[in-house]
Amino acid sequence: MKKKQILLHICCGPCTLYPLKVLREEGFEAIGFFYNPNIHPYREFRRRISALRQVAEKKDLEVIWNRDYGLRTFLREVIFREDDRCEVCYYLRLRETARLAAELKAEAFTTTLLYSPFQKHELIRDIGEALAAQFKVTFFYQDFRPGYRKGQEEAITLGIYRQPYCGCIFSEEERYDKKLRRRRQRHESFHRIS
Numbered sequence: 001m002k003k004k005q006i007l008l009h010i011c012c013g014p015c016t017l018y019p020l021k022v023l024r025e026e027g028f029e030a031i032g033f034f035y036n037p038n039i040h041p042y043r044e045f046r047r048r049i050s051a052l053r054q055v056a057e058k059k060d061l062e063v064i065w066n067r068d069y070g071l072r073t074f075l076r077e078v079i080f081r082e083d084d085r086c087e088v089c090y091y092l093r094l095r096e097t098a099r100l101a102a103e104l105k106a107e108a109f110t111t112t113l114l115y116s117p118f119q120k121h122e123l124i125r126d127i128g129e130a131l132a133a134q135f136k137v138t139f140f141y142q143d144f145r146p147g148y149r150k151g152q153e154e155a156i157t158l159g160i161y162r163q164p165y166c167g168c169i170f171s172e173e174e175r176y177d178k179k180l181r182r183r184r185q186r187h188e189s190f191h192r193i194s
């Protein structure tokens with residue numbers, strides 16, 4: 001019997017391992033989709049592509065690649081709303097995934113972003129569900145976060161590069177500037193309360 005195809009949006013190599021395992025156990029034939037205009041600077045972007053190529057080879061995973069470096073596209077979308085940029089970032093990446101899944105006539109789409117405890121999980125789910133309705137393709141929601149440690153351990157064992165920050169140049173700055181990080185955390189807790 002032909003397996004159900006699922007288009008898996010992939011943010012990076014290490015975050016692919018656990019969700020891929022779960023999807024295969026669920027009986028899906030997963031096809032990866034690398035589309036991340038948010039990853040900067042250029043050398044980091046190339047490095048994450050190499051890491052995913054390694055994972056794809058080791059796990060026999062077909063990947064559809066968008067290797068265009070999206071610095072300008074991304075900055076035009078988030079400028080003047082830098083503190084709320086993650087919503088824009090999720091939407092950009094998932095919209096393209098949902099569009100492609102519909103074009104490929106895949107059964108469903110999902111994302112490795114649901115694996116990271118550092119992302120805004122509920123927001124990703126809400127955006128995925130809204131796009132599913134728009135593009136008429138199922139969003140496969142699963143909380144992959146319980147497998148975070150397992151996936152990271154496997155990445156270490158396989159020698160896959162693990163990046164030190166989320167992706168955009170703003171997240172790189174926050175990773176290394178404590179004051180900025182605290183300001184952003186305050187901004188986020190204010191929005192949670194209000």
Ligand code: SF4
Pocket residue numbers: 038039085086087089090166167168170171
């Ligand atoms: S912090 Fe991560 S999710 Fe948020 S905008 Fe930057 S790259 Fe995207």
